[in-house]
Amino acid sequence: MFPGFEKLIESRIKKAQNEGAFEDLPGSGKPLHLEDDRHIPEDLRMAHKVLKNADCLPPEVQLHKEIRTTEDLLTGMTDTMQRYRTIKKINFLILKLNALRDTNAAYDIPQRYFGEVVQRLGAEEA
DSSP states (O other): OOTTHHHHHHHHHHHHHHHTTTSSOTTTTSOOOOOOOTTSOGGGHHHHHHHHHTTOOOHHHHHHHHHHHHHHHHHTOOOHHHHHHHHHHHHHHHHHHHHHSOSOGGGSOOOTTHHHHHHHHHHHHO
16 A cells, blocks of 8 residues: 555544444445355455345356246247247257366256157157
């Protein structure tokens, strides 16, 4: 810090205290509700807090949220073509999510229609 800057800050805080600026603040007298951020690396905590306060989600979380929303829409659809387009969209989002993550392919999220296709092929063979 600049020399003398601390004294300036201290004098402004004391002046505000004398004027009563810190009295009757919301949450006064109540315990602080601190968030548990032990799982976040120490050097990323401030950036994480700023992004969280700005309602900014990491791309992976955003994609998970969009996949869940699209799957919820899918459950109420009756039109076959619309369901097909929605499943294609879900599969694209899953593909995008799997490409975004830097993990082994064994941990990839399976695409939505895979099980249904296998069931249909099995039914056709029988």
